[in-house]
Amino acid sequence: MKRKIAAVAAIAATLLGAAACGSNSDDDAPTTSASGKVDGAGKTLKVWLMVDAQSAWKPVVDDASKRFTDATGAQVNVEYQQWANHLTKLDATLAGSDVPDVVELGNTEFPKYVFSGAFGAVNPGDYENSSSWLQGLKGACDFEGKTYCVPYYAGARVLIYRTDLFKAAGIAEAPKTYDEFLSDADKLQAASKSNAKFGAVYMPGQYWYAAMSWVKSTGGDIAKQEGDKWVGQLSQPSSIEGLQRWVDMAKKYSKADPTKNENDQANTFAQGTAAMFYGNAWEQGAAEEVKKDPNNPDSPMVPTKVKGKLAAAPMPEVPSFLGGSNLGITEKSQQKELAAQWIKAFTDSKSMAGLVKANALPNATSLLDQAATDNKTIAPAALAAKNSWFPPNAEKWADVEKSAVLQTMLTDILTGKKSVADGAKWADDQINSTLNES
């Protein structure tokens, strides 16, 4: 008897397993449509957004969800994630069956998940402005002729500077050329000579988005695809030139910790020990005002030492890294059509206008000019976004980021532990072995 039950159970398990495999096969994965009407009465959509949406543009999320609920009858449950651990959490969640339907990931994080079959294909034509989606965002969604995510918002990095210190040093306006940027830095440094903690530029050593922007400024590159292999390009002469340019600048003008990254730069800059930094447009606001209680999203804002003394301009002659996020529908989601409807509402022109108000860049080039006129704060960033770059669209690029290859190399060449050429060579070797790993 017992044996019989066991046999039945085994057969049932096999069948269930086979069924599960069948539904997971990605050979003929259907594309989820966002057109037409979906009845979602009694259902709840689970959405994972990053914490920025909660702190900077929660009204946009609420408005899109409300319009979605009105149209479909389904409820939305938005959970906000932290950048520090969201991928580990996502991995663990995707391994189970109770998965979020919509997930936001950074654009450089997407390819790894798309290649691994975590997201379902979408039909770009269903979404507003999809014909002019920013290439830096959309590139991460493309795989074998299909699109696996929807661009959400972008951020381009700009030069943020202290107007009061510029004035005191006799500088009338933001630098227009890289040489001007350097001579301004000299003047600022001379004007604040008495302060031993002062550096004209705040440039943390492991800020690889900045360093790679400098690499791009001299025509260099991180890696490029040759056939079906990726080849690191950092030890090419044009890349070396850019790295050297960055190292010279950071060594001379920056007092920042060579082992820190850019995560805290706005807060550090707010202490008033630097005159310029290279950051996202919204970091200007983050430097001028902070939440009284950082753990409470509703706490009042308090001004910092640099409140009202900051302005932004495009970083002269340095192409901007185009960061940003995309939204994907998980492959395991049981309500893909509903998920597509929500993304559609959250990325339409109305939502994008809301994001622009909150100092984020919209997801399409067609919206950039309008954004620049609507919101003066992000005008420099909108300009910078037109001359932008993004990391190699390789399946394993996220692993390069995670293994801190570029960060380690930058600390090494900045502190003189390795020469620029040796550091670049080492980084190339690491990049080659990571990107081409089978």
Add this chain to the structure above:
Amino acid sequence: MSVVDSPATRRPRDPGGPQQNRVPGHAAPRRRKRNSGLVPWLLALPALLFIAGLLGYPLIRMLVLSFQNMRLRELISGRTPPWVGFDQYTRVLSDGVFWGVVGRTVAFTVVSVLISVVCGLGIALLMRRVSHGVRLFMIIAMMFVWALPQLVAAQIFRWMTDSDFGVVNYLIDLLPGVNYQNHSWFVNPWQGWSVITTLVVWAGIPFLAITLNAGLTQVPKELLEAATVDGATPWQSLRNIILPILKPLLMIVTTLSVIWNFGLFTQAWVLRDGHPEPQFQTLATYSYTQAFGQARYSLGSAIAVITVLLMFGVMVFYIRQMFRIGEVD
């Protein structure tokens, strides 16, 4: 070997109940034999199941995983990862980076355990000499350190050594002729590891000092007095009386410290802000970054298995030592 005998070791050898009941051969009725064998097992069953579920299952899963090649795709789809035999192990063992990490972890363990035990013993000896009130104060102070979660302590150390706003840089900078403004403690690996070691030793001393202090109360005063009368120096008393009595306890706390420090994770992780550079990777962080950072779950498992085996190599030595001490007693 030991100067004192504990009453426990004098107990006559007890061959154990179940063995006595066992009748040689198959003369006894089968039923009765089975019952007497089954009851202890039944009683132990809940505990055994608990251990098997809590320790055994994950351990076996990890072992199995290390012979497969589980990546993100397999994790998400739930498909059985392909079997690759010893590939993960050959890959780990033939990787120079891995051996660098092993060397670093071992060096850190040796240095940090040595410093902790010596400091812990020193403080324990000091505690025997100070007045009652001071001793109480020391115990309470150390209890506070002990009670502090590792994560919190590490975060405090991170702020103290912060290059922009850290109090350590501020204080050193006050010394005349020293410029420590914006000094970064983690550029030079020696300095970085000094900070990590200081943190680990600082957090490890309370347990060692309090335990060893308890052990020291077992040293009979008469023996020390007799030794002094016979003209022994304090150093001789320490070497020939106190340390031999303390040896079993020292062995245990050293072993525990080795286990804890060998698995260093939180302190290095927090002080390096969640992205330890290659020169700050230990076996634990290395295995974690491989498995969870880079989605090489099988490779991470293989590293973890090797770590356990390496630890076991050290442990066997200590366990044997401990048994030997027990036999001499």
